[in-house]
Amino acid sequence: xxxxxxxxxxxxxxxxxxxxxxxxxxxxxxxxxxxxxxxxxxxxxxxxxxxxxxxxxxxxxxxxxxxxxxxxxxxxxxxxxxxxxxxxxxxxxxxxxxxxxxxxxxxxxxxxxxxxxx
Amino acid sequence: xxxxxxxxxxxxxxxxxxxxxxxxxxxxxxxxxxxxxxxxxxxxxxxxxxxxxxxxxxxxxxxxxxxxxxxxxxxxxxxxxxxxxxxxxxxxxxxxxxxxxxxxxxxxxxxxxxxxxxxxxxxxxxxxxxxxxxxxxxxxxxxxxxxxxxxxxxxxxxxxxxxxxxxxxxxxxxxxxxxxxxxxxxxxxxxxxxxxxxxxxxxxxxxxxxxxxxxxxxxxxxxxxxxxxxxxxxxxxxxxxxxxxxxxxxxxxxxxxxxxxxxxxxxxxxxxxxxxxxxxxxxxxxx
Amino acid sequence: xxxxxxxxxxxxxxxxxxxxxxxxxxxxxxxxxxxxxxxxxxxxxxxxxxxxxxxxxxxxxxxxxxxxxxxxxxxxxxxxxxxxxxxxxxxxxxxxxxxxxxxxxxxxxxxxxxxxxxxxxxxxxxxxxxxx
Ligand SMILES: Nc1ncnc2c1ncn2[C@@H]1O[C@H](COP(=O)(O)OP(=O)(O)OP(=O)(O)O)[C@@H](O)[C@H]1O
Ligand SMILES: [Mg+2]
Numbered sequence: 001x002x003x004x005x006x007x008x009x010x011x012x013x014x015x016x017x018x019x020x021x022x023x024x025x026x027x028x029x030x031x032x033x034x035x036x037x038x039x040x041x042x043x044x045x046x047x048x049x050x051x052x053x054x055x056x057x058x059x060x061x062x063x064x065x066x067x068x069x070x071x072x073x074x075x076x077x078x079x080x081x082x083x084x085x086x087x088x089x090x091x092x093x094x095x096x097x098x099x100x101x102x103x104x105x106x107x108x109x110x111x112x113x114x115x116x117x118x
Numbered sequence: 119x120x121x122x123x124x125x126x127x128x129x130x131x132x133x134x135x136x137x138x139x140x141x142x143x144x145x146x147x148x149x150x151x152x153x154x155x156x157x158x159x160x161x162x163x164x165x166x167x168x169x170x171x172x173x174x175x176x177x178x179x180x181x182x183x184x185x186x187x188x189x190x191x192x193x194x195x196x197x198x199x200x201x202x203x204x205x206x207x208x209x210x211x212x213x214x215x216x217x218x219x220x221x222x223x224x225x226x227x228x229x230x231x232x233x234x235x236x237x238x239x240x241x242x243x244x245x246x247x248x249x250x251x252x253x254x255x256x257x258x259x260x261x262x263x264x265x266x267x268x269x270x271x272x273x274x275x276x277x278x279x280x281x282x283x284x285x286x287x288x289x290x291x292x293x294x295x296x297x298x299x300x301x302x303x304x305x306x307x308x309x310x311x312x313x314x315x316x317x318x319x320x321x322x323x324x325x326x327x328x329x330x331x332x333x334x335x336x337x338x339x340x341x342x343x344x345x346x347x348x349x350x351x352x353x354x355x356x357x358x359x360x361x362x363x364x365x366x367x368x369x370x371x372x373x374x375x376x377x378x379x380x381x382x383x384x385x386x387x388x389x390x391x392x393x394x395x396x397x398x399x400x401x402x403x404x405x
Numbered sequence: 406x407x408x409x410x411x412x413x414x415x416x417x418x419x420x421x422x423x424x425x426x427x428x429x430x431x432x433x434x435x436x437x438x439x440x441x442x443x444x445x446x447x448x449x450x451x452x453x454x455x456x457x458x459x460x461x462x463x464x465x466x467x468x469x470x471x472x473x474x475x476x477x478x479x480x481x482x483x484x485x486x487x488x489x490x491x492x493x494x495x496x497x498x499x500x501x502x503x504x505x506x507x508x509x510x511x512x513x514x515x516x517x518x519x520x521x522x523x524x525x526x527x528x529x530x531x532x533x534x535x536x537x
Contacts, residue, residue: 001427001428002427005459009458019490020310020489020490020493023459023488023490023491027459027461027494030459030461030463031461031462034428034463054263078499085466086466086500088498088499091499092462092497092500093498096494096498313489313492314489317488317489320509320510320513322513344493344497347496347501348489348493348495349492350507351495351496351501351502352487352507352509353484353487353508353509353513353514
C-alpha cells in the first residue's frame with residue numbers, strides 16, 4: 001500500500017499536479033488500495049496517464065476478485081461500513097477525484113477506477 | 119537516404135539552402151507578413167535559418183509523409199519554442215502559422231527550376247511540400263493555442279491572488295478581506311493561500327471578512343466552512359466577520375453549522391476578539 | 406518491525422512522525438503510546454505530523470483513538486504541524502477529528518499542554534480525583 005502511494009505521488013509530481021491535488025490523489029489511492037486489500041482480499045492497482053485535448057490526468061484502477069459489494073449505493077454512503085472502519089473510504093475518495101467509477105457484483109469482485117484531471 | 123518515391127525535395131533543399139533562406143526571409147519581411155514591430159530582423163534571420171537547417175535534416179531523413187514521426191522531432195521542438203515565445207509576445211496564431219507557410223513560395227520556385235519540364239514531378243513535389251508545410255503550420259497553431267491557454271490561466275491565478283490579499287494584521291493574526299463576487303475557483307485559491315500563510319507566518323488566528331461580498335452561494339459557503347475546518351486541523355482558529363443577513367440564511371439553510379468558527383458582526387469586532395484571544399488587552403488611552 | 410520513537414519531556418510525551426506510515430506502524434504507535442502514558446504517568450502527548458504527506462481515514466482514526474485513549478488515561482493529546490494540503494484533503498474526505506486538539510507547531514503545542522496542565526492544577530484545588 002505504501003508503494004502504491006509512492007508510485008501515485010511520483011506520477012502526480014512528474015505531471016506537475018498542484019500539491020493539494022497530489023495529496024488528494026494519493027489519499028484516494030490509499031483508501032482504495034486498503035479496500036482492495038481488506039475487503040477484496042487483495043488485488044491489483046494500475047496507473048494510467050491520460051491526455052485529452054491538452055488536458056492531462058491520472059487514472060487509477062483497483063481490481064480484486066473478492067466478495068464484491070451487494071449494495072453500492074449504501075457502500076457509498078458516508079459512515080457506512082461492514083468492518084471497523086469509519087466508512088469514509090469510498091464516499092470520501094469519490095470527493096477527492098473528478099471521476100469515480102465502480103463496477104462490482106456479489107461474488108465477482110470489485111473494480112474501482114478514479115480519474116483526477118490537472 | 120533517398121525517399122521511396124524518389125523525391126527531389128531533399129536534393130533541392132540541400133543544394134539551394136542559402137537561396138531558399140534568403141527568399142524566405144524576404145518573403146517574411148515583405149508586405150502584410152512583416153512583423154518587425156514584434157520581431158527584430160536578426161531574430162527573424164536566426165529563427166529562419168535554424169528552421170531551414172532542421173527542415174533540411176528532416177527532409178533528408180526521408181519521412182515526408184508524417185511530420186509527427188521521429189525524423190521531425192527537431193523541427194517540431196523548434197516550432198514549439200517559436201510558437202510559445204510568440205504566444206507570450208502577443209503574436210496571433212496566424213503570424214506563427216505564416217512563418218511556416220511563407221516557406222512555400224521559395225520552395226515552389228526552386229522546385230520549378232529544378233524539375234525542368236517534368237510536369238508530373240513538379241505536381242507531385244508541390245503536393246508533398248504543401249502537405250508537409252500545412253501539417254507543420256497546423257502544429258504551430260496547436261502549440262500556440264495551448265501556450266496561450268497556459269498564459270491565460272496563469273494570469274487568472276495571479277489576478278485572483280492579487281485581488282484577495284492575505285494581510286498580517288498583528289503578530290499571529292491574519293486577515294483576508296474578501297471583496298466582490300466570489301466564485302468557487304476564486305474562493306478555493308483564496309482559501310489555499312490563506313492556509314499557506316497561516317503556516318508561513320505561524321498565525322494562530324485568521325479573520326475572513328466577507329462584508330464586501332454581495333452574495334454567497336452554497337458552493338462558496340461550503341468552501342468557507344471547509345477552510346475553517348482545515349485551519350482548525352492545522353491548529354489555527356478562524357473568525358468569519360461581516361456576515362450579511364442573507365448570507366447567514368444561506369449558511370443556516372445549508373444545514374452546516376460553522377463548527378469551530380467564531381463569527382463576528384464586523385471586522386472591528388473580529389480584530390478586538392482576535393487581539394484578546396492572543397493575550398492583548400485593548401483600552402482607550404487617556405487624552 | 407520498526408517502531409516510532411516516543412520521547413519523554415517532563416510530564417509530556419513527544420512523538421515525531423517522519424515516515425510514510427503504514428497501517429501496522431500506526432497501530433503499534435497507538436499501543437506503545439497507551440503503554441507509555443500509563444507507565445510514565447504522562448499528562449500530555451504531543452504528536453508532530455509536520456512531515457506527514459498524507460493522512461487518510463486510517464491514520465485519522467488512529468489519531469482520534471490516541472486522543473480518546475489518552476483522555477481516559479488522564480493525558481491531553483495535541484496534534485501539531487498538519488500541512489495545509491493534508492488538512493484540505495482530510496476535510497474533503499469527511500474527517501474533521503473533532504475530538505483532537507491541534508496546534509501550529511511543537512512550540513505552540515507545548516504551550517497548550519502546559520496551559521492545560523496549569524489550569525487543571527489551579528482549578529482542581531481540593532479536588533479528590535487528582536490526588537492519586
Ligand atoms: N473492494 C471491496 N470489496 C468488497 N467490499 C468492499 C470493497 N470496498 C468497499 N467495500 C464495502 O464497502 C464498505 C464501505 O467502504 P469504505 O471504504 O467507505 O469504508 P470502510 O473501508 O469500511 O472504512 P474506512 O475506509 O473508512 O476505514 C466497506 O465496509 C465494505 O463493506
Ligand atoms: Mg475503506
